[in-house]
Amino acid sequence: MTTTPRSPHLLVLSTVILAVVGGVALLGVPHRHKQRAPATATAAHAATDPSPAAAPPAGRPTVSRPPYPASAASGASTPSALESPLPPHGDGVAGDRAIQHLLEMAWPADLPADDERELLIAGRAVLRADATGVGRAKWPSVFPASNQAVAPAFATARFRIQAAIARRDGSPDKAVVHLVWAGMDRGGTFTDLRISDWHFTRTTSKKGAATWTPQPHT
Structure with a gap:
């Protein structure tokens, strides 16, 4: 079973995700000045049409008629008709770039580029192993033998990491x-915008080589 630790980082990460979804959804609301375009076009038509039917009765304002059926006009003002730039849940990778950008803005980079690259590769692999079971044997300290035999909670084919960042965690030797991420569980339910933290410590081998080692969830 995939584990999601409770930590202050996850609370902040949840806030960032909500900011992505809520902020970009506002972009789907049409501007008010665009709704006046049909009225301007109708008024121009009435000014050039000499027929009696084109002139409105004295003392009454001109009423514009939209160039589409009334049913479509009423539906366009309802929230269900507004389209968000983010895709619906489980509908592809179009929104992943926005999530990645928000994470990078929320937590400025504070690690050397080589360390960050190594941590991202390892973090992605550990999360994949935890969720799908692929590669658990590589980290016996994180996934003991009894854990490796547990059926994976998510299908490999429907697993996707949407965004990831690596940052220092209180000291130069912790990150x-x-x-x-997104995934389909064994019950067939696909959910995106899942969040997870994986903590690492930097260890040095006898030959002096430094390596980032993932820590098991507690």
Whole structure:
């Protein structure tokens, strides 16, 4: 079963995700000045049409008629008709770039580029192993033998990491990888915008080589 630790980082990460979804949804609301375009076009038509039917009765304002059926006009003002730039849940990768950008803005980079690259590769792999079971044997300290035999909670084919960043975690030898991901569980339910943190410590081998090691969830 995939585990999601409770930490202050996850609370902030949840806030960032909500900001992505809520902020870009506002972009789908049409501007008020665009709704006046049909009235302007109708008024211009009435000014050039000499027929009696084109002139409105004295003392009454001109009423514009939209160039589409009334049913469509009424539906366009309802929230269900507004389209968000983000795709619906489980509908592809179009919104992943926005999530990645928000994560990078929320947590400015504070690690050397080589360390960040190594942590992101390892963090993605550990999350995949935890969710799908692929590659658990590589980290016996994180996934003991008894855990490796547990059936994976998510299908490999429907697993996707939407965004990820690696940042320092209190000291130069500690780091955390924040991940946002999507997956289909064994019940057939696909959910995106899942969040997970994986913590790492830097260890040095006898030969002096430094390596980032993932820590098991507690």
